[in-house]
Amino acid sequence: MKLEGDTAPFVDDYLLYLLAAASSSLSGKFHQHVKQQNANVNEWRVLACLVDRPGLMLTELAGFVLYEQSRLSKIVDRMELQGLVARTKTADDRRKVLIQITPKGRKIVEPLIEAARRHETDSAQCLDRSEIDALKSALKKLIRSNG
Amino acid sequence: MKLEGDTAPFVDDYLLYLLAAASSSLSGKFHQHVKQQNANVNEWRVLACLVDRPGLMLTELAGFVLYEQSRLSKIVDRMELQGLVARTKTADDRRKVLIQITPKGRKIVEPLIEAARRHETDSAQCLDRSEIDALKSALKKLIRSNG
DNA sequence: TGATTTTATATTCCATTTCATATATTCATG
DNA sequence: CATGAATATATGAAATGGAATATAAAATCA
Numbered sequence: 183m184k185l186e187g188d189t190a191p192f193v194d195d196y197l198l199y200l201l202a203a204a205s206s207s208l209s210g211k212f213h214q215h216v217k218q219q220n221a222n223v224n225e226w227r228v229l230a231c232l233v234d235r236p237g238l239m240l241t242e243l244a245g246f247v248l249y250e251q252s253r254l255s256k257i258v259d260r261m262e263l264q265g266l267v268a269r270t271k272t273a274d275d276r277r278k279v280l281i282q283i284t285p286k287g288r289k290i291v292e293p294l295i296e297a298a299r300r301h302e303t304d305s306a307q308c309l310d311r312s313e314i315d316a317l318k319s320a321l322k323k324l325i326r327s328n329g
Numbered sequence: 330m331k332l333e334g335d336t337a338p339f340v341d342d343y344l345l346y347l348l349a350a351a352s353s354s355l356s357g358k359f360h361q362h363v364k365q366q367n368a369n370v371n372e373w374r375v376l377a378c379l380v381d382r383p384g385l386m387l388t389e390l391a392g393f394v395l396y397e398q399s400r401l402s403k404i405v406d407r408m409e410l411q412g413l414v415a416r417t418k419t420a421d422d423r424r425k426v427l428i429q430i431t432p433k434g435r436k437i438v439e440p441l442i443e444a445a446r447r448h449e450t451d452s453a454q455c456l457d458r459s460e461i462d463a464l465k466s467a468l469k470k471l472i473r474s475n476g
Numbered sequence: 477t478g479a480t481t482t483t484a485t486a487t488t489c490c491a492t493t494t495c496a497t498a499t500a501t502t503c504a505t506g
Numbered sequence: 507c508a509t510g511a512a513t514a515t516a517t518g519a520a521a522t523g524g525a526a527t528a529t530a531a532a533a534t535c536a
Binding site: 306317318 | 336337338339340342343344345346347348349350351352353354355356357358359377378380381382393395442445448449452453454455456460461463464465467468469470471472473474475476
């Protein structure tokens with residue numbers, strides 16, 4: 183028999199916690215894979231965001247990668263040294279720096295993307311197609327509606 | 330007309346990205362609120378996980394908070410200094426350390442939980458009740474099925 | 477029992493992140 | 507067009523995190 187006040191812990195049904203926990207669970211296994219290859223997680227994220235885009239301002243890229251500008255600036259420093267991305271200035275606005283993926287970066291990220299697709303289908307085995315679609319659609323709505 | 334090969338960027342429909350992006354979007358605003366109060370994000374997470382639980386081993390708590398053990402150990406150090414949590418040894422197994430929330434920690438976390446509930450309903454305005462239920466249920470399945 | 481393995485936590489070293497601020501460029505407005 | 511506000515990026519000092527390891531206790535088992 184359940185006593186009054188014996189409710190489930192707060193976080194167990196708290197949306198932000200469920201999002202963080204799902205994100206963390208699913209990322210765990212894949213991040214191991216990333217490290218077994220030539221990369222680390224920051225590099226993977228940056229390259230995955232850049233791969234089908236022509237070149238992004240540092241700040242735009244920071245938005246996609248979900249990192250702060252100053253953090254990304256330093257990550258790009260390291261990736262530039264490794265030759266994974268390139269910084270180029272634009273003519274129109276000389277403050278801007280465009281970050282572009284290099285062929286070397288592309289060579290590293292492409293197999294990772296294939297692995298990511300496989301990992302996604304594996305991880306989502308517990309859901310059927312309509313649940314997955316509904317999940318992704320709900321996530322996209324949340325992202326759109328909240329800054 | 331859409332050209333061949335002119336597909337959406339990879340991350341735009343990648344589940345792990347959507348989870349991370351949703352988590353990050355929704356957290357953003359709330360984490361500001363946390364800082365405006367007496368706390369930082371690590372403290373909030375630890376206290377929120379402890380609040381309706383009797384006392385957890387460091388390793389158990391690390392699992393809930395989604396942090397690595399060595400990181401949490403240091404966070405608990407700082408929180409102990411502030412009097413937000415207490416470490417106590419157990420009699421049965423002298424390796425174990427139980428982490429418990431203190432009255433001071435409780436006083437800080439309770440209003441934050443209220444704010445978190447309000448923030449959750451605000452953030453999920455874009456979804457109707459059945460979508461929210463389906464979302465949470467899908468997230469819970471993902472968490473259960475993936476370590 | 478004594479040796480070995482496993483589990484729980486803390487700690488050390490070093491890389492990374494954060495916060496605040498600097499620098500450079502563009503924009504807006506009197 | 508000059509001056510102040512705004513925007514884009516970079517950087518320095520201090521705080522934090524991650525990986526490996528140390529320490530200590532318990533469990534396993536020959």
